[in-house]
Amino acid sequence: MKLSMMLLLTIASPAMASSPSLTVFQHSQVLTDFELDSMKGKYTNNGQDYYFGLQMQTQFIQDNGVQQQVGMQIEVSQVNNLPSINITVSDPHAVDSQQDFQLDSLGQSAGLQQRIQIAGSDNLAVNELDMAQGRLTPLPLGVQVSVGTTLVSQNGNTTFSVNGNTLGYQVELASGSATQGMSYQNGNGQLVQSIFIDGLSHGVINQSTLRYDGMPVGPIESNILGRQISDLTAFGF
Template sequence: MKLSMMLLLTITTPVIASPPSLSVFQQSQVLTDFELDSMKGKYTNNGQDYYFGLQMQTQFIQDNGVHQQVGMQIEISQVDNQPLINITISDPNAVDSQQGIELDSLGQSAGLQQRIQIAGSENLAINELDMAQGRLTPLSHGINVSVGTTLVSQNGSTRFSANANSLGYQVELASGSATQGMSYQNGNGQLVQSIFIDGLSHGVINQSTLRYDGMPVGPIESTILGRQISDLTALGF
């Protein structure tokens, strides 16, 4: 009887595991900021304030002499653990529209995608991107746009979209179009700059200005755009 009890106690008594050894970490070293900067991705501390801004502007002149500038600005920031997004456009006369825009990305690669197609002569088309640390200045004559809004300019030539997967604008030219925007499809984020001209004596310049602050992003690579665009989805955009 005593033997049976001893065996039962031996079987039912849980085995206490020994604590894991931490000796493997004794020779570990903290990576420097320089080393972290060289790695893919971005690093922020918990609760760290940061800023990401993209300003898109298009200047154009058409064969009929019409000269115009269109602009849109997107700013994402986290202040005191509160994420904020601010979207402005440069057209105070824009009105609500049900018609959105299409951002025709080139394949499924992430990052900056630029396209120029010209048929005709005496045309000028330029796509430019400037990326640096800092913050954007407010958009001239900018008005705030709510997330999920689509607007059209009073003359009907420009459509602004603040919808998911089509954050940007498209300008209809007399013979062509110009588009700038951010697209997030199939897990890839793209900044798209596109110019299409089919005529004579058109001049179109797409300019995108990217600014970041409060976070190390490492080497200036186009893939950073895809990673930052994914922040929009994290904010429920």
């Protein structure tokens, strides 16, 4: 009986809370910028200016020997806590259009996605990405376009899309197509470079140049692409 009573008293009486010990922090050290850069996520100061730019250009030769080049440039920046986006295309004669296209991404993986499909002979197809710290130079013959716009080139073979579904362009070849663009779907940001050729004597080079400034990325610079594409949702993408 005495033992049972003692157990009851022990269970019923709340334990006196003791102050937490801070000795575990005695030998703690501040993480370096390099260590912070290797962690997932971004570390920026409040009001910090930053810059993210992507220039996409496609050079192509049709089977008739005609050589052309098209391009699009997207620049996102924040200066004095005011975000802005500037989008230009390389065709000053492009006109409004109702036609559109969808980027054909490979599943739900984030980051860079490159695809080449060739049937035929005497064809050349190259997808390239150059990424470094710095800022882009202006796109040659660049003409600014607004969000929510779809344009078609004067010759009718290139569609520029700047809307919530697709940010990029598609070139119709004599026997195939070339596509570059940015996509945000299912929580993943993607840069897509795609070439499809079904014919003879085509040459296509997709080049994407990515520049960033004002944000340290350290050893995880490959992750910045998906993160910054995701940030474009704030502008309606």
